[in-house]
Amino acid sequence: MAEEKTLREILKKIKFSDDAQVMKQLVDQSIQVKVRMGYIRRKIVVMSGKGGVGKSTTTANLALAFARAGHTVGVLDVDLNGPCIPKMLGVTGSFEIRQEGAIPPVGPYGIKVASMDFFLTEKNTPVRWKGAMELSPIWLGMFEMNVIREFLADILWGELDYLIADLPPGASADKPPVIAGFLPELDGAIVVSTPSEVAKTVVRKSIVYAREIGIRVIGLVENMSGAICPSCQTPVPLFTEKNEGCEDIALDLDLPLLGKIPFDSQIAQACDRGIPLPLSHPTTKLFDGMVTQIESFLEKRTVSIGIH
Numbered sequence: 001m002a003e004e005k006t007l008r009e010i011l012k013k014i015k016f017s018d019d020a021q022v023m024k025q026l027v028d029q030s031i032q033v034k035v036r037m038g039y040i041r042r043k044i045v046v047m048s049g050k051g052g053v054g055k056s057t058t059t060a061n062l063a064l065a066f067a068r069a070g071h072t073v074g075v076l077d078v079d080l081n082g083p084c085i086p087k088m089l090g091v092t093g094s095f096e097i098r099q100e101g102a103i104p105p106v107g108p109y110g111i112k113v114a115s116m117d118f119f120l121t122e123k124n125t126p127v128r129w130k131g132a133m134e135l136s137p138i139w140l141g142m143f144e145m146n147v148i149r150e151f152l153a154d155i156l157w158g159e160l161d162y163l164i165a166d167l168p169p170g171a172s173a174d175k176p177p178v179i180a181g182f183l184p185e186l187d188g189a190i191v192v193s194t195p196s197e198v199a200k201t202v203v204r205k206s207i208v209y210a211r212e213i214g215i216r217v218i219g220l221v222e223n224m225s226g227a228i229c230p231s232c233q234t235p236v237p238l239f240t241e242k243n244e245g246c247e248d249i250a251l252d253l254d255l256p257l258l259g260k261i262p263f264d265s266q267i268a269q270a271c272d273r274g275i276p277l278p279l280s281h282p283t284t285k286l287f288d289g290m291v292t293q294i295e296s297f298l299e300k301r302t303v304s305i306g307i308h
Contacts, residue, residue, distance in 0.1 A: 032153040033182055040074070040160045042298060043183050044218070047176060048192045049206025050199045051169030054223035055192045057271055058261070059166040060088040062190070064276050065287035067109030069295075071161035074104070076151060077115035078179065079168040080144055086117045090274025094118045101156040108276055112160070114151050145178050152182055177213050187298055188216035190258070193246050194224045195239045200249055207253055217255060218297050221290065222246040225260035235262055256297070258290045 037043065046059040059075065067073045077085040086092065091107035095118055104112045157163065165179055180186055189210050193203040207217055222245050226235040250257040261267075261283060270277045277284045 029149050029153040033149065036152060036155070036157055037163075037183060037185060040157060040163045042162045042187050043165070043185060044162065044187055044294075045078075045165045045167055045176070045179055045189045045215070046192065047167040047189050047206065047210065048169065048203060049209070050193065050202040053192050053194045053199055053203075054261070055169065056084050056088060056166050057267065058190070058192045058221050058223060059164055060085060060271060061267075061277075061283070061287045062290065063089070063111050063162075063164050064109065065284075065291045066162050066164075067111050068279075068288065069291050072110065072159065074112040074114070074157050074160045074163045076163060076165040077113065077117065078148060078165050080116045080147055081168070083115040083117035085166055086113055086115050087274055088271040089113060095155070098156070101154050103156050112157060114155050116147070148178060149182060176210055176215060180213060180215050186215065188218040190218050190221060190294070191255075192221045192223055193249065195222060195226075195245045197239075200246060203246075204249055204253070207249070207255070217253075218294055219256040219258040220246055220250050221258050222260045224263040227263040228265075230265060238263055256293065258293050259286050261286060 046055055046062070048055045056079070063073050063075050075085055075089070077083045079085075086105070086107075089107040089111060091105050091111075091113045093105040095102040095104060095114075097103075104114045105118065106112055167176065167179070176189070191203060191207055191210070193199050203220075207220075210217055224238055225245055227238045228234070229236055245257075245260060247257060249255070264283060266277065266281065267283055
């Protein structure tokens with residue numbers, strides 16, 4: 001068997017035409033990120049640490065709720081390998097490329113969306129990383145980091161009240177610090193979990209990790225908080241017999257529990273079709289209530305910072 005190549009050997013074979021130009025490009029992008037983000041009042045990430053808890057569903061519906069409240073909203077789909085925000089918001093098309101930057105497609109209520117999905121030619125096309133990135137997971141991580149930086153630097157977000165970043169599923173330990181580094185003005189994170197003990201165990205670690213790297217956690221969203229019976233519309237336990245929720249995490253880690261979203265086939269159908277839930281739907285009102293709590297949290301933080 002041929003001896004496995006080390007990263008050091010790979011790096012020796014990679015030649016940059018001009019290292020100074022590479023560094024200049026990174027510096028220019030960093031400056032451009034600050035310029036673009038200067039037009040955005042609030043930046044929030046939605047994360048979990050556990051896959052399959054409905055993080056993207058939460059992101060999409062929060063974006064809709066903020067927009068319904070009269071705010072201008074943008075959504076950054078940071079799940080580069082499995083982008084789904086465009087599908088959930090019913091956004092199609094591609095970036096309109098101009099000399100000054102790329103204009104993102106617009107969805108319901110004027111929500112602007114940036115996603116890798118807009119670069120894929122067909123719905124079944126996977127995201128493939130070519131070139132040196134295939135040789136090492138380190139190169140893959142570096143390439144993904146550059147894509148996130150370019151999304152923030154090159155996209156003409158314009159003036160927004162809120163930019164919401166949907167982080168990838170699972171632990172994805174590199175993404176929160178990357179986002180925090182690119183967005184030093186990051187207002188905080190909303191963490192999503194289900195009542196499952198397995199999910200809660202992982203989510204606890206994710207919250208502690210976020211705090212350790214300097215990300216303020218705004219609150220916790222409990223998704224799939226029981227199921228709605230399609231016949232009688234009565235909530236029934238989904239994960240535990242007593243339908244125990246995420247109150248224990250919120251209490252132990254001193255976090256507000258922003259809301260308990262039931263598992264409802266209508267929510268799933270709305271995301272599958274890319275059509276917002278009706279304004280009269282109970283879950284729509286739950287997300288509207290979350291927005292009120294988030295705004296209150298951020299305003300109190302702003303006043304506190306101003307005082308100090």
